[in-house]
Amino acid sequence: MRRIRYQEIADALRTRITAGEFAAGRVLPSESELSTTFDASRVTIRKALEVLRDESLVDARQGFGWYVATDPIRQPLGRLATIEEQMASDGIKPERQILEFAFERAKGRVAKVLGNIQVLRVKRLNLADGEPFALVTVWCPANLAEHLSRADVERSPFYELMNIPLTGATQTIGATLVEAEDAALLGVPMGSPVLRCERITESEGGKAVLLSQHVFPAHRTEFVVDLPHAAPSMAPSGLRLVE
Amino acid sequence: MRRIRYQEIADALRTRITAGEFAAGRVLPSESELSTTFDASRVTIRKALEVLRDESLVDARQGFGWYVATDPIRQPLGRLATIEEQMASDGIKPERQILEFAFERAKGRVAKVLGNIQVLRVKRLNLADGEPFALVTVWCPANLAEHLSRADVERSPFYELMNIPLTGATQTIGATLVEAEDAALLGVPMGSPVLRCERITESEGGKAVLLSQHVFPAHRTEFVVDLPHAAPSMAPSGLRLVE
DNA sequence: TAGTGGCACTTGTATTATACTTGTCTACAC
């Protein structure tokens, strides 16, 4: 069965666009240009583009050209897949095992970040295909966590459970040797390197509403950071010296 | 993929301005001067400058000229300070020590990223106040590195020496135990954890033009990543599993 | 010395022309 030509072209363009070949806001090649590259008449190219316009993937202005539509929802999709999406696409089933679940008074680093208040502390082991790959402790102000049950945090990621908008986060990544207790939980030998990550998640107004510490066995995990513009530095951007 | 000309020029000017090429309060080249250097009409140059004025990056006075706006608040938007700026503000003097400098044929991982071509390989030790904090190896296609001398790469960061525009980079961060040779160079005991980072820097069109591998002693360094919008995931965004 | 005018330069703002784009139509073939 032969496919209709303009739909073929639409498919080709769609994949190239969703692959990020044309960044948002940039202009596609003109109809006549595409006409020569696809060896099709301008009318056919137009039909293909109009299919994509119906999908609100692209748009056009007379005298200007075709450009990929700026869809804010599509943006995060263009970035790196989160680890859960990656797992899902790999057919790996993520599991969570709650180790600790307690309301208590913030102290030390937690009090410094969230304030000297009552907090919920959840310690959780994340597994991929039965293998542990992350040990996470999350602290959340008690007044924002009153509706949460132990079953809730076992079933869903924490960020989905917050019923206030989360606007941003700052993340610190370092490396250390694994501690004895963590080694047992993660199933790695003593002396293994681990990635340590602290994340402060903010709500509107820049107020910190979540503090989380993550421990990843280094042999199974790595971070990938996309930098839209290379910083003029000898060091990868974001690195800093600690005393 | 076509781009609107004046936006291209605005981008070029923006990077040059944010890179500090024109100190705050100083005057930019005149419109007609820019017109000849960019080989564009004055109208187009004006449009580009007006884009930057909307970003309150520059401003103009009739009969005087264009000057970069003195807006210190804008700085954090220019993303995190590089490690060199941080050092400068701390009064620490960065030094570089060239360990290896050789033209050779790409092989293995290097060939996979840059292609099977002739490359320049530079291995460099970075020091802060005389203390080593990073071991960096950079591979660069030979045809882009012909003008570089050993003294050049000792004096300046690599990214400043490239005379083609660098548009972005992808960075992978992991942790391992230090290798014997690296331990000696970095002055850390065997069995210490280190942060390992691989960075692929791209030029226009997404073509990889630099491959660099970095080793940082974990006790002195950590990464800080600002996430404009928190990803809905239990894991810090960018983490991925390795086999 | 102090003031003034001229001059070269700048930005601000038009106008015109041109090349290129999309939008739309007709005619024709399969």
Add this chain to the structure above:
DNA sequence: GTGTAGACAAGTATAATACAAGTGCCACTA
């Protein structure tokens, strides 16, 4: 219904030009 080929209208970005108005500077003058 699908595709090709062509033509024309309408819209856009840019180039080239011209001129008004503001600024800085310097030589000249009283």
